[in-house]
Amino acid sequence: MNEFIEMGGYGAFIWPAYGAAALLMAGVTILSWKSMRQREALVESLRASRRKAPDEAMETIS
Amino acid sequence: MMHRFANPTRFMRVANAILPWTAGLTLLFLGAGLYQALFASPADYQQGETVRIMYVHVPSAYMAMMIYASIAVASAASLIWKHPLADMIARASAPIGAVFTFLCLLSGSLWGQPMWGTWWVWDARLTSVLILFFLYLGYIALLNAFDDPARGAKPAAILALVGAVNLPVIKFSVDWWNTLHQPASLVKMDGPAVDPAMLLPLLYMAVAFTLFYISVGILRLRAEIAGARIRNLRLGMTHD
Numbered sequence: 663m664n665e666f667i668e669m670g671g672y673g674a675f676i677w678p679a680y681g682a683a684a685l686l687m688a689g690v691t692i693l694s695w696k697s698m699r700q701r702e703a704l705v706e707s708l709r710a711s712r713r714k715a716p717d718e719a720m721e722t723i724s
Numbered sequence: 725m726m727h728r729f730a731n732p733t734r735f736m737r738v739a740n741a742i743l744p745w746t747a748g749l750t751l752l753f754l755g756a757g758l759y760q761a762l763f764a765s766p767a768d769y770q771q772g773e774t775v776r777i778m779y780v781h782v783p784s785a786y787m788a789m790m791i792y793a794s795i796a797v798a799s800a801a802s803l804i805w806k807h808p809l810a811d812m813i814a815r816a817s818a819p820i821g822a823v824f825t826f827l828c829l830l831s832g833s834l835w836g837q838p839m840w841g842t843w844w845v846w847d848a849r850l851t852s853v854l855i856l857f858f859l860y861l862g863y864i865a866l867l868n869a870f871d872d873p874a875r876g877a878k879p880a881a882i883l884a885l886v887g888a889v890n891l892p893v894i895k896f897s898v899d900w901w902n903t904l905h906q907p908a909s910l911v912k913m914d915g916p917a918v919d920p921a922m923l924l925p926l927l928y929m930a931v932a933f934t935l936f937y938i939s940v941g942i943l944r945l946r947a948e949i950a951g952a953r954i955r956n957l958r959l960g961m962t963h964d
Contacts, residue, residue: 670773675838679777679831680762683784686823687936694819694943701950708957 732809732949739942746942750935757928765925775922777835782910783930784828788856789891791821791937795863796888799881808952811877814884815867816944820937822860829853840904848897849905852890859887873951 669676761779768775795817801810832850833843844850863880870876898907909917916923 669776670767672773672838675774675834676776679780679834682830683780683827686827690819690823691940691943694940694947698943698947698950701947701954705950705953705957708954712957 732812732952735809736946736949739945743939743942746935746939750932750939753928753932753935757925757932760925760928765921768922771839774835774838777831778922779925779929781828781831781835782926783933784824784831785853786930787824787933787937788821788828788853789894790934791817791824792856792860792884792888793891795821795884796891799884802877803881803885811881812945812948812952813941814881815873815877816941816948817937818860818864818867820940820944822857822864824933824937825853825857825860829857845904847903847905848901849894849903852894852897855890856887856894859883859890863887873955 667673667677757779761776765776765779767773771778795814798810798814798817801807802814829850832853836845837843863884866880866883867873867876897903898905910923910926918926
């Protein structure tokens with residue numbers, strides 16, 4: 663196991679490369695997912711409030 | 725045909741249907757790629773174990789350029805046909821491309837220190853990829869520089885197209901100039917000069933990264949479409 667982590671003495675260079683890839687790829691996935699969920703929820707709530715008070719919504723436009 | 729899928733709602737229906745498949749296949753290829761890269765493939769006779777950095781570095785470099793090329797094509801389509809979906813594809817792709825460009829530079833640096841004895845040299849290949857990274861950052865900054873995203877789209881698309889000149893410079897930098905970076909060994913006229921045992925992890929990782937781009941790209945596209953709907957709803961101009 664230790665041998666695997668040491669990677670012939672190059673572990674300090676190999677693992678950060680894989681670690682950074684894992685971290686950044688997971689990071690961009692999570693951020694993209696969160697922003698998608700937030701915006702889609704906002705679309706729904708805007709549509710709901712518009713259905714509830716169409717006259718009010720018309721007033722804010724004009 | 726093209727117009728049928730250029731409709732954002734219809735496009736998203738297709739994209740959402742393929743998302744579970746691309747996401748699942750991403751994990752599958754990533755698993756197979758990591759197994760090949762870390763366990764099944766041998767150490768290189770010259771580079772030793774550091775050859776394993778290549779299984780992150782080479783696919784990242786390929787993604788950095790492929791995604792930039794996609795942005796340039798989408799930007800051209802957006803400028804010529806003024807289609808909002810082309811614009812959204814370019815916008816959604818940029819951060820993913822920037823991540824892969826950064827990973828390419830970082831993994832290259834981590835390989836360079838033990839193998840070349842330096843983290844960085846200003847040779848043509850490394851410098852042109854660094855310029856690619858700055859192009860991504862500039863493109864993203866320009867997109868977000870205006871309150872109304874529609875205003876930033878055109879200058880950003882022009883920047884993306886002008887910056888595309890850098891792609892052939894990156895590709896041929898190792899032939900045009902005397903670089904410390906090695907010339908191409910995968911894409912060659914007489915076939916790849918890489919052992920099959922090392923070709924397999926490279927291929928798996930490249931496929932995994934491409935599927936990752938498609939999957940996360942769909943998430944980001946959905947966010948872009950929702951963002952446009954929010955603006956329309958707030959302006960009271962919605963037609964759906």
